[in-house]
Amino acid sequence: MEINTLRNREFIVAILKKIQEKIKKINYSPKIMEVCGTHTMTIHKFGLRRLLKDSGVEMLSGPGCPVCVTPNEIIEAAIDLLSNHENLILATFGDMTRVPTRKGSLMTSTPAKGSFKKIIYSPEECLLLAKENENKEVVFFGVGFETTIPSIAFTVKKAYEEKISNFSLLSALWLIPPPLKSIVESKDINIHGFLYPGHVSTIIGKIPYEFIAKDYKIPGTITGFEPGDILLGINDILDQILEDKPSVTIQYKRVVKEEGNPKARSLMYEVFEEKDANWRGLGLIPKSGLKLKEKFSQFDAEKKFGFKIKAQSKDLKGCRCGDVLKGLISPLECPLFRKACYPESPKGPCMVSFEGACLAYYKYGY
Amino acid sequence: MSNKNHLKKVSLEIGSGGKLMKEFISREIITLFKNEILDELHDSALLPENFAFTTDSYVVDPIFFPGGDIGTLCVNGTVNDLIVSGAKPLYITLALILEEGFSLIDLRKILNSIRRSAKKANVKIVSGDTKVVKKGQGDKIYINTSGLGILIARPRIKEIKPGDKIIVTGNLGEHALSIMLARGDFGLEAPIKSDCAPLNFLLPLWEKGVLWMRDITRGGLATVLNELVEELPYSCIIYEEKLPLSPPVKGATEILGIDPLYLACEGRAVIITEDNKASSILKEIKKNELGKDASIIGEISEKFGKPGELLLKTLSGGWRLLEPLTSELLPRIC
């Protein structure tokens, strides 16, 4: 499959032209939310945000970015484990290590004696680490959405079957549909279309999003990650608007099936069960996170190390990420923007995300 | 940063070559040792007696990697710091800190690498030191090299103007990836070797229209160009389609989700040339085996972006602001 075709400038220019024509027809500048952090990254990486804005489309960064929505108290728990426990290996994905908290970041934290942090590519590496370091405790700081959760479930199940005792999980596992429900359910929502996350959808399929089209009449499409995919996705949404037929379509057909991946889903729910979770900027959302089932509770780091993560106050006073995420206000209208909230000291996901709305305004002015 | 840890303890990040290291040096080192030579903060000190003098320490892990070892690094890294400062490298000192129990066979391999690299770079090892620390108090071998060279030109940063061209002397990211491969991370296999090499072939270009040079080490091309553009009243534009990247590096960086613009090299330079001399300089560079993939990747601009900005024109036609790395992505890369 020719990746470069989906990045080809000629195609990009041609689709943008079509998008501009359709926007003239609908006669307003639509606000489209890209839900997934990787979509935000692609838009940033290929400089699409500005190109789209100039064509009349405003992109809003949604809550599908684990780096952004994981609240400080969980990251600080990881830092505490690393700094205060000897002979502990904290395994984590790279992107989490740079998020700043009151205790610094994982990157800057000093490990206790005999402890170290290890950046891993696959959760399975934790089990290898555990076997190779029998005198140390391996804690996997597992953060992710439904794309990553099955691989974490697989790893926990394998640890259980192989009776690996020096491994545990400090988890921050998030489900995509609940925050979307939160966003569309609030009054005064101002989003005209959704780009649904391509890889989360390989796992969950398209049914979980259908309520957004059915009950709230907002169109959306499950989109791939190349510039061509994103523009084809936006074009699809505009067609849905023009035909007044909101639904959930699949632009990323080459990878996403309507039914998702039942095998991966069943593994997820064999190991984990739903729980209420506290999202940075969005507060407490019912049944939006996952925790280990009782059968696997021996792998729960909180239980093993005897601590409980307490949710800090729901929203920092004045934080209006919720409204920014709904497309209601621009970052400039948030009272914390540039004052209490800036990249080195972010208060909400919109400023943490690589190209979240607030960070984009802070850096580029749009 | 809003964290207070950095005030009490040394963290890994301050050694990793990005913004945080710069802040540390500014705060702890420069303020203490202020003088007009140090303040210039070149890769090498440019001395009024017409010498250039530099030092570097090498803690790379692992010490052997595809395409080189800590021995090749410790000579080439220091030699290149002199060359990009306008100096012909002449003499190197060699200080070894060895861990008790380190294999003599490995040590000899490294010393032979040093000998071969010194020969290739036309420098003499003229002084040195050897220390041994107890097992567990060092990590096999650390090396410090200092280099002395004679200035044949001075970088002319103040003469850089819009239209001047940016050249990269070869494929990006190969050293950083060779280290990742050698670490066996992710079960990765790829036909990638470190680009570690001496850049002596660039010396004659100082007299042919080169205004400024820097070797692309920690933090990669984006960090190095940011260090330049911060000092200019202009912006810097580079074009994604012109970046020299070998297919295995493209593959590995896509698969791992890392950006080659931020990957360290150890034998590549970025050069600013006068506009009308760029093509001839490129031709000269390409005559050398080490420069065969060289490319003009962009220019200094006053039309796009704001002064001090480094911008990338992407394959898809959009623009991306390239910021300097806060800290190197991989620890102990050189």
Added chain:
Amino acid sequence: MCLGIPAKVIEIRKDNTGKVDYLGTKIKVNFSLIEDVKIGDYVILHAGFAISKLDEKEAQETLSLLKEFIDK
């Protein structure tokens, strides 16, 4: 960490692990989350696991759709 690159399956072991190749770079993969994978298939990787197979037919259709924009 999401990777959208379809990589080619070059090795499959009995324990459901194996290797994929992308532009000459090879990386370890676990195939336990998908069914019926064969050598020569293209898979989407995420965190060391294959989460989906690439449907070649659909891929070609997406490319044709893209090309239509130029002709329109």
